[in-house]
Amino acid sequence: MRSWTDTLRFAFQPVVNLTTGGVAGLEILARPEAGDILAEARRDPELDGELAVSALRAAARKETLLPLHINVFAGTLADLGGLGRLHTAVREAGRLPWEVTIDVGPPFTHVPHQALLEAVGSLRNVGFRICADGVGDGDLPLRLLTDLTPDLVKLDASLLARPAAVRAMRTLCEGLGALLAVEGVETESQCAAALAAGAQLAQGELFAPPARLPAADVYVPPRSPAMAAPARSGPMVREFVRPAALLPATASAGRVRALLTGSPEVNGVLLVDAHGVPVRSVHRSRFLLSMSGRYGHALYADRPAAKLGDAPRAVGVDATAWEVLDVVAVGGRDRTSDDVAVVDRYGRCVGVVRLADLVRTLADTQVEEAAGLNPLTRLPGSDAITGEVDRRIADGRTFALSWLDVDHFKRVNDGAGFAAGDELIRSVGRVLQRAASDGTRVGHIGGDDFLVLADPESLDPVAASVLDPPWSAGGLPVSLSLATVLCAPGSVSGHREAAAFLAPLKKAAKALSGASWVLGRAGLPGHEILRGAGTAAAPAR
Numbered sequence: 083m084r085s086w087t088d089t090l091r092f093a094f095q096p097v098v099n100l101t102t103g104g105v106a107g108l109e110i111l112a113r114p115e116a117g118d119i120l121a122e123a124r125r126d127p128e129l130d131g132e133l134a135v136s137a138l139r140a141a142a143r144k145e146t147l148l149p150l151h152i153n154v155f156a157g158t159l160a161d162l163g164g165l166g167r168l169h170t171a172v173r174e175a176g177r178l179p180w181e182v183t184i185d186v187g188p189p190f191t192h193v194p195h196q197a198l199l200e201a202v203g204s205l206r207n208v209g210f211r212i213c214a215d216g217v218g219d220g221d222l223p224l225r226l227l228t229d230l231t232p233d234l235v236k237l238d239a240s241l242l243a244r245p246a247a248v249r250a251m252r253t254l255c256e257g258l259g260a261l262l263a264v265e266g267v268e269t270e271s272q273c274a275a276a277l278a279a280g281a282q283l284a285q286g287e288l289f290a291p292p293a294r295l296p297a298a299d300v301y302v303p304p305r306s307p308a309m310a311a312p313a314r315s316g317p318m319v320r321e322f323v324r325p326a327a328l329l330p331a332t333a334s335a336g337r338v339r340a341l342l343t344g345s346p347e348v349n350g351v352l353l354v355d356a357h358g359v360p361v362r363s364v365h366r367s368r369f370l371l372s373m374s375g376r377y378g379h380a381l382y383a384d385r386p387a388a389k390l391g392d393a394p395r396a397v398g399v400d401a402t403a404w405e406v407l408d409v410v411a412v413g414g415r416d417r418t419s420d421d422v423a424v425v426d427r428y429g430r431c432v433g434v435v436r437l438a439d440l441v442r443t444l445a446d447t448q449v450e451e452a453a454g455l456n457p458l459t460r461l462p463g464s465d466a467i468t469g470e471v472d473r474r475i476a477d478g479r480t481f482a483l484s485w486l487d488v489d490h491f492k493r494v495n496d497g498a499g500f501a502a503g504d505e506l507i508r509s510v511g512r513v514l515q516r517a518a519s520d521g522t523r524v525g526h527i528g529g530d531d532f533l534v535l536a537d538p539e540s541l542d543p544v545a546a547s548v549l550d551p552p553w554s555a556g557g558l559p560v561s562l563s564l565a566t567v568l569c570a571p572g573s574v575s576g577h578r579e580a581a582a583f584l585a586p587l588k589k590a591a592k593a594l595s596g597a598s599w600v601l602g603r604a605g606l607p608g609h610e611i612l613r614g615a616g617t618a619a620a621p622a623r
Contacts, residue, residue, distance in 0.1 A: 093292035142175035188220035239266035323433035358430035362391030418425035436620030459511035498556025517547035
């Protein structure tokens with residue numbers, strides 16, 4: 083009689099890093115030739131646990147070095163209290179637990195939440211990484227998602243039709259310290275939408291279909307800098323993580339040489355202790371040069387590879403790309419091509435980053451930002467400000483969007499000349515920049531129009547900086563008008579709606595004489611006159 087193992091095969095689908103274009107891991111998918119063993123596994127936790135072990139062993143037979151994603155039903159974890167046999171299989175395969183991500187999938191309904199959380203905790207304690215799978219198209223409660231504190235959240239591609247939801251999930255992931263992936267990506271437009279919404283990883287037919295052999299190459303659509311999700315303080319290092327080649331700290335030089343010569347894509351090997359903490363870093367070129375020298379193999383082959391390694395360079399998974407550059411800058415120039423280990427909160431290696439990936443992205447970002455600067459004031463244009471507005475809306479933050487311009491600017495140019503008008507605009511831009519706090523963004527959208535995005539408590543200093551001093555151009559007195567709309571969470575759906583609320587406030591400010599400031603609230607009628615003389619409008623409620 084044939085067992086279920088005789089009719090079951092496994093396929094591998096790459097999980098792609100959208101920043102580097104490289105393969106970040108392989109999801110192992112069960113492909114039964116007959117019957118519906120997955121439906122049986124959903125009802126039978128023991129069978130589901132056996133499937134997880136079989137998936138791991140199938141990957142081991144392919145001798146892939148890539149991190150693995152293994153699917154397990156949430157009910158299985160709650161019922162079994164962990165995956166002891168999988169842990170044993172990982173050790174037998176010569177892999178490390180932190181190279182394996184458990185994709186916890188639906189259904190979650192009727193699963194005892196406390197039992198599930200305890201099982202996930204036990205898996206995490208031995209080093210396994212946790213992924214919340216099927217989010218957006220399943221029954222995973224938001225409260226349970228946050229309690230799971232996953233390392234990765236996988237969204238269904240159908241959610242890309244609701245970009246606000248994807249952006250909100252990206253914000254949640256940032257708070258949880260998780261990466262965001264989109265699965266089921268089939269078209270380049272979906273890939274672009276995933277990037278625009280802030281996803282760092284993706285998988286689907288577009289990149290590579292599931293196959294019996296792990297894919298060596300994947301297709302990733304060309305990425306323009308404009309497609310990248312802007313970062314608040316520089317890109318996060320987790321967006322650049324590549325799989326690490328890990329070996330025990332006791333590994334011989336001969337074993338490291340075999341790994342490097344058999345895997346030309348590997349830049350170096352990290353030697354880790356029993357807990358997965360990097361202790362030595364072996365650089366490909368320097369190591370092979372030592373081994374290939376006269377008597378090199380005879381001298382080193384059976385000796386610990388650590389003798390040919392260097393102290394590892396490491397950064398936390400929450401570091402920014404700029405912090406990685408700081409780490410690389412400390413030390414000899416001969417190590418600039420070394421991989422930098424990325425470690426979790428326990429110090430365990432979860433991957434590596436390469437300097438070339440960081441420099442390329444940072445350079446593209448700076449070029450894109452420079453292209454968007456106004457040539458007169460060197461301030462960002464409207465795209466940068468409106469993009470930040472959308473991010474604050476997705477974050478559920480209260481913010482103030484202000485529109486500042488020069489009254490009767492055409493008369494200034496006609497009366498004092500365009501050079502005097504240009505100098506006035508530059509002066510206003512400089513004052514706004516000096517008054518801007520950390521949470522304030524200033525943009526010059528053209529002509530005499532400026533946009534200011536700020537937290538409500540930062541408004542008064544900015545307003546005072548431009549409305550208090552007397553302004554003139556070529557000897558002609560000049561006044562400025564400021565209009566502000568306060569946007570509470572849920573009051574606007576996007577930057578276009580915020581701009582629509584701001585337009586009538588600008589008109590009201592321009593109707594006042596002298597330096598003026600009008601403030602309104604999104605979705606509420608009326609406005610307040612904070613500066614300027616004229617006919618009072620109905621106060622905002």
